[in-house]
Amino acid sequence: MNEKVTFGSKIGLIAATVGSAVGLGNVWRFPAETQSNGGAAFLLVYVICVFLLGIPVMLGEFALGRGGKSSAIGVYQRLTPGKPWWVAGAISTLASYLILCFYMVVAGWTLEYLIQSVTGNLYNINPVAEGGMNNAFATRMADYIVSPWKPLLFTLGVILINLFILLRGVKKGIEKMSNIMMPLLFVLLLIFVGVSLSLDKAAEGLKFFLSPDFSKITPGVIINALGQAFFSLSLGMGILVTYASYYPKDTRLGKTAITVSLLDLLVAFMMGLIIFPAVTTFGLTGENLEGATLVFVTLPEIFMHMPCPQLWSTLFFLLLLVAAVSSTLSIAEVTVMTCQEHFRVSRVKACCIVLLPLILFSSLCSLSQGVLSDYTIFGMNIFTFLDTVTTNVMLPLGSILMCIYVGWILKPSFLQGEITNNGTLKSRLLPVIAFIIRWIAPVLITIIMISQFL
Ligand code: PFF
Numbered sequence: 001m002n003e004k005v006t007f008g009s010k011i012g013l014i015a016a017t018v019g020s021a022v023g024l025g026n027v028w029r030f031p032a033e034t035q036s037n038g039g040a041a042f043l044l045v046y047v048i049c050v051f052l053l054g055i056p057v058m059l060g061e062f063a064l065g066r067g068g069k070s071s072a073i074g075v076y077q078r079l080t081p082g083k084p085w086w087v088a089g090a091i092s093t094l095a096s097y098l099i100l101c102f103y104m105v106v107a108g109w110t111l112e113y114l115i116q117s118v119t120g121n122l123y124n125i126n127p128v129a130e131g132g133m134n135n136a137f138a139t140r141m142a143d144y145i146v147s148p149w150k151p152l153l154f155t156l157g158v159i160l161i162n163l164f165i166l167l168r169g170v171k172k173g174i175e176k177m178s179n180i181m182m183p184l185l186f187v188l189l190l191i192f193v194g195v196s197l198s199l200d201k202a203a204e205g206l207k208f209f210l211s212p213d214f215s216k217i218t219p220g221v222i223i224n225a226l227g228q229a230f231f232s233l234s235l236g237m238g239i240l241v242t243y244a245s246y247y248p249k250d251t252r253l254g255k256t257a258i259t260v261s262l263l264d265l266l267v268a269f270m271m272g273l274i275i276f277p278a279v280t281t282f283g284l285t286g287e288n289l290e291g292a293t294l295v296f297v298t299l300p301e302i303f304m305h306m307p308c309p310q311l312w313s314t315l316f317f318l319l320l321l322v323a324a325v326s327s328t329l330s331i332a333e334v335t336v337m338t339c340q341e342h343f344r345v346s347r348v349k350a351c352c353i354v355l356l357p358l359i360l361f362s363s364l365c366s367l368s369q370g371v372l373s374d375y376t377i378f379g380m381n382i383f384t385f386l387d388t389v390t391t392n393v394m395l396p397l398g399s400i401l402m403c404i405y406v407g408w409i410l411k412p413s414f415l416q417g418e419i420t421n422n423g424t425l426k427s428r429l430l431p432v433i434a435f436i437i438r439w440i441a442p443v444l445i446t447i448i449m450i451s452q453f454l
Contacts, residue, residue, distance in 0.1 A: 006248045008171045013247055014259055015178035019326030020239050021264040022185065024106060025232040027323055028291040030268040031275040033228050038216030039208040043272065045217060045225040050261055053444065054229045056436040057399060058240060058257040060406040063418035065244025066253065071338040072096075072238025075245070079410060088401035092238035095394035096334040097354075098386050099237065103331060104162075104362040105383065106292075107324040108155030112144065113296060114317035115154075120310050122300060133301050134287070141296040146370030155362045159355055162328050166336060166351045170246050174329050181322045188319040189270045195312070196274045205276035223448050230445075231391060232264055234327070236399035238334045245337070253419055254427060267323075278302045295320065396449040400442045407438035 007013035034042045068075025073089035116122040122140070130136035144150060165173045196202065230236060244253070279285055279298070282305050287298050299316060303309040332354055339350035368375065368382035377385040406415055415434055419427050427433075 005170050005246055007175050007246050009175075010251070012171075012175040012179055013243075013251065014256065014263075015182040016174050016326075016330070017240070017243050017256065017260045018263045019174075019178040019182055020243065020330030021232060021234050021260055021327075022182075022267045023232075023234075023323050023327030024103070024291070024320075025228070026264065026268040027271055027320055028295050029228060029231060031271055032290050032294060033224055034209065034272060034276075037221045037224050038213065039276075040210050040212035041214060041216035042221055042225055043209065043269075044212050045222055046228060046268075047265065049222075049225045049229040050233070050265055053226065053436065053441055054233045054235065055257050055261050056433045057230075057235050057403065057441050058233055058261060059253055059419065059433055060403060060415070060437045060441075061235065061240035062244040062247070062253045062257060063415050064402065064406055065241035066247045066249075066251070067414055067418045068241075069245050071245070071341045072241045072334055073338055074341050075241055076405065079414075085401075085405055085409065088398060088405060089238060089241070091394055091401065092236060092241070092398035093334055093338050095390045095398060096237040096239065096331045098394070099390050100328060100331045100335075101358060101361040102365045102383050102386050103324070103328055104158055104358055105151060105155050105366045107158040107321065107328055108151050108153075108362075108366070109145065109292075109296070110317055110321045110324055111157050112150060112154040114314065114321055117310060117313035117317050122313060123304065123309050133304060134297060137297040137300045138293070141292070144296075145292075146373075148367065148371050151366045151369075152363050155366055156359060158325065158328070159358050159362065161325060162332055163351055163355045165325075165329055166332060166355070167348060169347060170333075174333065177329070178326055181326050185267075185319060185322050185326075188315055188322075189267065189274070191315065192274045192312075192319075193270050195306075196277045199277050199281040201281040202277035205278070205280035206273070208280070209272045209276040219451075223451055226444065226448055227391075230395060230399065232268060233261060234330065236395035236397075236402065237331065238398065239330045241402075242334045242337050243330060250421060252421065252425060254425075254429075392452050393449065396445045400445050400449075403437050403442045403445075407434065407442070 007016060064075050064079075068078050070078050071089070072093050073086050076083075076085040076089045113122065125133070125136045125140070127133040127136050130139065165177050167173065168176070234240060247253075247256070275294070279287070279302075282302055284298055284301065287293075300309075300313060303312045303316070306312055335354045336347070336350045339345060339353050340347060343350070343353075345353070364372065365383045365386065373381050375382065380388060412434060415437070416430060417423070419425075419430055419433065
């Protein structure tokens with residue numbers, strides 16, 4: 001059914017895959033992880049993790065997707081019919097759907113903040129009466145997130161944006177939008193890097209971010225850097241398998257994996273160049289840079305210190321929305337393709353089957369921050385539970401199984417054939433990549449997964 005669907009151009013397939021990788025992971029998870037894991041030392045370990053593990057595992061997913069030319073579940077069924085390996089794909093597919101439920105909510109918050117920035121409402125505050133600027137923004141964020149109806153409205157908005165793009169198909173929807181969104185994202189990032197580097201105490205922030213103190217590298221830092229690399233590169237969710245099934249036969253998988261990983265790394269690096277100079281300049285080093293607080297409290301506070309806060313705020317939330325939507329498209333595509341293939345329904349029906357129930361599921365996640373916060377699973381509200389169980393358990397499990405499958409179950413000629421385009425390309429690194437997929441990746445990911453429970 002999906003045999004003929006491919007991305008239309010090399011640039012398009014790179015833009016779409018980078019769009020999937022670049023998301024909240026780069027913009028709000030990376031600076032927070034860097035801050036709490038010792039700054040430059042974390043950056044160094046992170047870069048090593050991306051090269052040593054991220055790129056080989058990404059290549060494994062690409063090979064599986066393009067070689068199996070099917071959905072994240074279908075590739076396993078097609079390559080090893082009658083065997084239970086499809087369960088590995090089912091775990092990734094389920095994880096991607098569960099992630100979508102709460103990722104849409106965060107994308108909804110971003111849309112609301114974008115609109116509040118455009119209208120100027122966000123900056124309509126009285127810091128003196130509201131106990132200081134930080135407090136004023138923190139109260140706003142809390143009010144907004146626990147509000148019973150506002151986040152629902154904006155989450156619905158983001159679901160409809162996704163539906164609109166996905167309904168247009170892989171080439172005319174995902175690829176075309178990525179071709180517009182990715183250059184826009186890089187231009188916006190460059191503007192922010194320029195502004196941030198020209199701030200007074202930029203050098204101090206850069207020192208924290210760029211000059212490593214090797215004594216800060218601990219096993220914990222390595223584990224966190226690996227987790228961040230997998231999250232940021234969208235590994236273990238079936239996304240890359242799904243997108244690679246749309247790659248034409250002549251796509252050079254090695255080159256694509258390196259380009260995508262480097263661009264994803266570049267975006268995270270640029271976010272560091274933006275955040276740390278700003279945080280030191282405005283004396284906010286002690287502030288919590290944890291994801292939501294960084295984006296919805298610290299950054300608006302920083303914009304307030306600059307001329308034209310409304311302009312910077314609008315540009316920033318536009319950037320964040322672009323990053324979030326290009327990721328939600330890819331996360332949703334995993335289940336859309338699975339539905340199309342397994343229920344043999346049209347794309348329109350598959351998009352509706354996947355996205356419309358999200359109106360309910362994402363609403364539940366959203367309400368779990370407020371009126372439904374008393375309903376907990378293992379002591380966590382629905383939102384936090386889904387976040388924890390998917391990122392800490394399901395994604396690593398999906399990756400481990402994928403590596404075992406590509407490294408041990410399929411014949412070595414499968415990986416070799418995909419990476420060398422059936423022998424037409426040379427790859428001196430092939431034995432190293434195969435060794436990492438067979439041994440290093442499954443062992444290390446298992447250690448990370450288990451260490452989180454200790
Ligand atoms: N890689 C994207 C990001 O960094 O936001 C998308 C993503 C991957 C989201 C993995 C969630 C996730 F668990």
